[in-house]
Amino acid sequence: MKKVLIIGGGFAGINAAKKLGNKKDVEVTLIDRRNHHLFQPLLYQVAMAGLNPADIAAPIRTLLSDYKNITVYQGSAEKVLPNEKKVVCDIGTYEYDKLILACGARHTYFGHNEWEEFAPGLKTLNQATEIRRRVLSAFETAEASTDIEARKKALTFVIVGGGPTGVELAGAIGEMSRFTLAKDFRNIDARLTRIILIEFAPRILTAFDEDQSARAARDLEKLGVQIWTNSAVTNIDATGVYVGKEKIEAQTILWGAGVAASKLGNTLNVEQDKQGRVIVEEDLTLKNYPDIFVAGDQAHRLGKDGKPLPGMAPVAMQQGRYIASKIVNDIEGKPTPPFKYIDKGKMATIGRSKAIAHSGKLKLNGFPAWVAWLFIHILYLTGFKNRLVVVLQWGWSYFTFKRGSRLIVGKKWRFYGNENNSDN
């Protein structure tokens, strides 16, 4: 009986586990810090009050409950001991014959961790509900404010980073302020909301070709988003964002810029790239430890174009399934060819009913791209019930321009004097 230990229940971990489920001679343990698998591509919808946390997350335990050879624990992995074939977690130490590390990525503030409290990133459900609280609270603050400067500051939103997450957030805030909130306020005109998307590169969505990137920029601008390219953020504090020497007074600042791999990779003492991703072999194992696999956002593996594979769900899913096959083949004494990523394309969405998509020679923009985006995301959402609820919620939002989840759970957010979200 081979002991397979999986750290992380994201796309890579879950796909590996499912493929190993009920396989003979394999005993799987999956450990994750959270009790749920998260459909991260839709996390921005939770942050923007379009979906509920439960619509895009499912307990890992439930997803895997039919596989009798899989045990799930909620715990944090702290250190890998590759020579002893053990992983030290907060809930105990676990042995393995084969180890799959799929711990994903987290935000990085380029050495400015002090910015985090002013500009939260979007990786977990907690962060999504916190962003939702801040965005909705800003409109509440503006409505109640009688001071013009304070109101202006409350209605200024700055999003740092013009990648897919930044674009999604900026587009959704634009749409929410122009359509959803317009008729609900008496003292403010929500359509006057100022939304600034800051990007260091000369254009947004650099993973796409220039024509599509330009199209996305035009669509964002129609939603009232100002795009500042070639702009470096030099400081962030409780009053706003500094771009070079210029200051933007803003109550709400969101972070979609830097990403770094999970710190667990650092405990391995193996080669890592600048983002902390672990460099893996052709079969996704480590050079000196053929029993350790690394997958998903935590792994650095080159694609056909000579660049590292992007931190996207399809890469993680394919890698997870590949590793599971390789483990089964190894047990059965069969060979396994190197991992090859099958690129089905990429997409980014810009608010309601606009997107860009690029697959092989096919480029889609605007509404057709959005329909493709919608179809693919519903198709991939794990679990039938979630899918149905998501379709209902989206249908409802689309036709009514309302947002079903406009809840500030806890108090209204403001930076001073209310950091604590308790009920007292």
Add this chain to the structure above:
Amino acid sequence: MKKVLIIGGGFAGINAAKKLGNKKDVEVTLIDRRNHHLFQPLLYQVAMAGLNPADIAAPIRTLLSDYKNITVYQGSAEKVLPNEKKVVCDIGTYEYDKLILACGARHTYFGHNEWEEFAPGLKTLNQATEIRRRVLSAFETAEASTDIEARKKALTFVIVGGGPTGVELAGAIGEMSRFTLAKDFRNIDARLTRIILIEFAPRILTAFDEDQSARAARDLEKLGVQIWTNSAVTNIDATGVYVGKEKIEAQTILWGAGVAASKLGNTLNVEQDKQGRVIVEEDLTLKNYPDIFVAGDQAHRLGKDGKPLPGMAPVAMQQGRYIASKIVNDIEGKPTPPFKYIDKGKMATIGRSKAIAHSGKLKLNGFPAWVAWLFIHILYLTGFKNRLVVVLQWGWSYFTFKRGSRLIVGKKWRFYGNENNSDN
């Protein structure tokens, strides 16, 4: 133009506002600490992972957006100045011609506020998701634990207070452990979960007649709940609950015992009862301040039986609507008869498919009572969309025994070393 100021967007406040909506010569301002109206009778379902926060809450702003004479602010009222006809809030000071205080109730720990961190109560969405996190985390801790005593402690749940909330929580934990979770764990038998409901009085659900209270106790015991009546809690700490000199080692302790009216009533310098409720006249005004109304859980008004009206949604709703009529009548110079509560009965639910209900001479127990409970609660849930989603979720849970919202948002809860629910 009469300025009506409503503090609190619960059942009383929302019903008063809706009835004053678009009325001539009335300008309404509603202020609430939260941005949402909460359907509190179903809050325990959020705590027990059966429903999502957004299913039972709706933004006050949205609920009232069609009434052009109503302005909504999110803010905390701090002090009433009855002689100056002003209310001081954290977001500013607001004048009124007529004031409606409908701030509801909060938990009280009978002078032991230090118990709160160990035994959270259930009044807000934040508290509901915190209770959910603790309950689900307890099963996770038990699954990962190799020590028998630690596992036993993790699987012990103590609920303090045998009123409707305590009964609902105990029943739901019983049901969840016996049905929902049974097949998802490998190391523990969730059916061995120990659930203790502690009540100071000689029986649970004292608002009901003895026969129905006994029936509810039997139904609870079938779900594995042990009921300790005539039992006084003497201390609560991070390791468990003390009942007299006996100690129950328990990881999860929930509080459903004491209730006290909002503290805002204390700033009025008027007569209050022992629970801090403000004593009101026959027309729900204050004795010396006929322009101030108090309604809902914050008000002390005697019913036909000579006892104060209970802190229930129907009382608050009827009082809210009564006050609105009285204000309109006053403006039009018409008289208004004293407030009279129309008692349609009371009900309490015990897990899935059991309840007790008492209306006039009609007493229902078990499944028929539960169907009545379900029907009435769906009927009263605010807003069509929420209703539809709730019916779907319940239908799904009923037939699959699953719970759609079994998410621990944030980390696993344990008292030491993890009080902080951050993502780092």
